[in-house]
Amino acid sequence: xxxxxxxxxxxxxxxxxxxxxxxxxxxxxxxxxxxxxxxxxxxxxxxxxxxxxxxxxxxxxxxxxxxxxxxxxxxxxxxxxxxxxxxxxxxxxxxxxxxxxxxxxxxxxxxxxxxxxxxxxxxxxxxxxxxxxxxxxxxxxxxxxxxxxxxxxxxxxxxxxxxxxxxxxxxxxxxxxxxxxxxxxxxxxxxxxxxxxxxxxxxxxxxxxxxxxxxxx
Numbered sequence: 001x002x003x004x005x006x007x008x009x010x011x012x013x014x015x016x017x018x019x020x021x022x023x024x025x026x027x028x029x030x031x032x033x034x035x036x037x038x039x040x041x042x043x044x045x046x047x048x049x050x051x052x053x054x055x056x057x058x059x060x061x062x063x064x065x066x067x068x069x070x071x072x073x074x075x076x077x078x079x080x081x082x083x084x085x086x087x088x089x090x091x092x093x094x095x096x097x098x099x100x101x102x103x104x105x106x107x108x109x110x111x112x113x114x115x116x117x118x119x120x121x122x123x124x125x126x127x128x129x130x131x132x133x134x135x136x137x138x139x140x141x142x143x144x145x146x147x148x149x150x151x152x153x154x155x156x157x158x159x160x161x162x163x164x165x166x167x168x169x170x171x172x173x174x175x176x177x178x179x180x181x182x183x184x185x186x187x188x189x190x191x192x193x194x195x196x197x198x199x200x201x202x203x204x205x206x207x208x209x210x211x212x213x214x215x216x217x
Contacts, residue, residue: 010040010043013032013033013036013040013043014043014046016029016032016033017033017043017046017047020033020047021047021146021188021189021190034141034142037141037142037143038142038143043143044142044143044144044192047143047144047190048143048144048190048191048192119137119138119139119140120137120138120195120216121135121136121137121138122135122136122137122138122201122214122215122216123135123214124136124149124151124201124203124212124213124214125212125213125214126153126211126212127210127211130153130211131153132151132152132153132154132155132183132203132211132212133151133152133153133212134149134150134151134152134203134212135149135150136148136149136150136201136214138195138198138201138216139195140194140195140196141190143190143192144190144191144192144193144194144195145164145190145191145192145193145194145195145198146188146189146190147162147164147174147175147187147188147189147190147191147201148186148187148188149162149175149185149186149187149188149189149203150185150186151184151185151186151187151203151212152183152184153183154179154180154183154184154185154211155179155183155205155211156179156183157179158178158179158205158206159176159177159178159179159205159206160176160177160178160179160185160203160204160205160206160211161173161175161176161203161204161205161206162174162175162176162187162189162201162202162203163200163201163202163203163204164191164193164198164200164201165198165199165200165201165202166193166197166198166199167197167199167217171202172191172192172193173191174189174190174191174201175187175188175189198216199215199216199217200213200214200215200216201213201214201216
């Protein structure tokens, strides 16, 4: 395969990142992308920014509605996330320059162990007096963790954020979404945390107050 063909193949895999987060790929495309991700830091970085893609596509519509997402909607949502990613990359580049000037450098690598569990299902519990309930499934991926949330009894007129939390208290955002008419939500998101490094799953409201949580250990 020459350089031009490699570039085209890479671009095709890159375009699968959004549908992958939403679970919209067939088995062959999913297998091809998952084989590519461990070898491509650029794609892993972009994938980590797609945690909010499900919320962008579902905003303002009941999650129980059956509808087909148009090509334009895909393009708008993915374009918005890529713009966000470019801004983040500029900030990271500036931060790296400061580190180099200071004469310090730190390298990190995330390795998914071969024997990591494929999926972990946890019951979510609400604080005393709240009626929300739900469950979450954490699936280990080469680039981090895919997260599924099935929620009931959510408050109305709210915005929600799902987080993964490490044992040290570091948080990574998984997904954001708004209230639905029936208080139910099925949310798909992702984070760069390796699954075995996740200590908690949390759902908070727009004020940062806890709505639901689960502990993995």
